Amino acid sequence: MVSRPAAPDLPTVHRTEVDGVPVFWHTQPGRLNASLIFGVGIAHETFLETGITHLVEHLAMRPLRTSRYENNATTEMLHTSFDVTSTPETVTDHLRRICESLGALDTGPLELERGVLVAEERGSEGPGVTAWLPASIWFGNQAYGLAGNIQVATVRASDDEVRAWCARWFHRGNAALVLSGPPPEGLRLPLPEGPRGRPPSAEPFALPTPARTTVPNGVIGCALVEWTAEMACAAGTLMSRLTDRLRHLEGLVYDIGFDHQMVDERRAVLGFGTDVPDKHARRVLEAIREELAALGAAGPTDEELAADRNSLVEQLGEREFAEYRAFDEAMSELTGWATAAAHQKQVLAGVEAGAVAAAARELAGELVLCAPQGRLPADLPELPGSPLAPVPGRELKRALVGSTAPRGFRLVVGEEGLTSYFGSSPVPVAVVRFDDIAGAGVEHTDGQLPILHLFGLHGGMITVRPGDWRGGRNLVRELRARVGDDVCFDAPDAMRLFEVS
Secondary structure, eight states: OOOOOOOOOOOOOEEEEETTEEEEEOOOSSSEEEEEEESOOGGGSOGGGTTHHHHHHHHHHTTTOOSSSEEEEEEOSSOEEEEEEEOHHHHHHHHHHHHHHHHTOOOTTHHHHHHHHHHHHHHOOOSOHHHHHHHHHHHOSSGGGGTTOOOSHHHHOOHHHHHHHHHHHSSGGGEEEEESSSOOTTOOOOOOOOOOOOOOOOOOOOOOSSEEEEOSSSEEEEEEEEOOHHHHHHHHHHHHHHHIIIIIITOOOSOOEEEEEEOSSSEEEEEEEEOOOGGGHHHHHHHHHHHHHHHHHHOOOHHHHHHHHHHHHHHTTSHHHHHHHHHHHHHHHHHOOOOSHHHHHHHHHOOOHHHHHHHHHHHHHHOEEEESTTOSOTTSOBOOSSSSOOOOOEEOOBOSSSOOSOTTEEEEEOSSEEEEEETTOSSOSEEEEGGGEEEEEEEOOSSSSOEEEEEETTSOEEEEOGGGBTTHHHHHHHHHHHSOGGGEEEOOGGGOOOSOO
């Protein structure tokens, strides 16, 4: 038996505190990097609040933006970060000023920043489908499912709401600082007091898996799994095998994308997929199922296990990995979740092939395969567009002239909400109940009746355009009277579909 090499150590992360804010630092040469992190992001928002954290970030940075040194700010799923790279003196001054800006947020430029965010959203492709689709399948239009959502707060949030959001989340009790060196002399973080925040406690939907569902193009695999060292190895090995087969041997794809998002301390939603012409979708789906089944049956080879370990070993000496380790410690402080250190040490010590095979079997059992209509495996059950039961009612007929609804699209209207179907399938495309509405976008077009975009908390969206259905005008009037003003908002540009209703 060949003995395993000794497991190398992870980079050391130091911890201290400045003005009540935990500070995590590592030792790296070069200019000082700093990231002031707050435990709030997209997942903390409601559907109607989507983008409000981003608004606060932009307003707080407005007095500090400069090209004299590197600085930026980003809003992610579970955190918001204010970053700066420069001399210790410049970093110290920048951090003090961002704290002061957050402590007395100026909402005077709110209208200007609304326009900036709208333009940013218009020019951005947003997160990839492998990032937002899995989360939306298991969380709908709430918490982690908001990853790919249009920013509603840019058109809806008031000055008072933005200031209240800032006061609720951007304070020392919900902050941590990451540095690429020891805290510089004179560093101050004058943030207001506040309680520790925590990640959202949204529970994923209980879905019948494995299953299939329709997407317009490409092939995507989604799953909710226990995120362990073995599962990470299984996913990485699967991606390598699929790349070798579909790119190098069959020439069908260029790349296989992969994303995962932790949704609690032990579980993650993951997605992988590729953009491929419809005619090749079946071959890609067959490859996914065959390679995953083979991995679950025999496990990874010794070479694949070594490659998994060596990939991490090669990263240990890089500056980026030391930065990640300090960031991971800071996020552990803010979320209350364990760091990834135990996971990484297990990889360095070596994972067992049998445990990786078991993880592959778990992945196969939780998998939702997504592909265009008519290309999906017939032996898998079709996943409904919502975990809610369909709403019974009357089926509207498509308008004879001027309808933009796709042929085969069916709309059922009942006392409790709406259900949409495609073709003769009894499985709903979407279900929006009146008692489960997350928000209603009102698209004003030609000055007459609006187009309504109805979003359900449990996922899905149904658009009702008056001209698409016989009796559509009366339906829009009924819906507008039924749906409360408290969940309605003017549809932002990114949501608008038509010029006339």
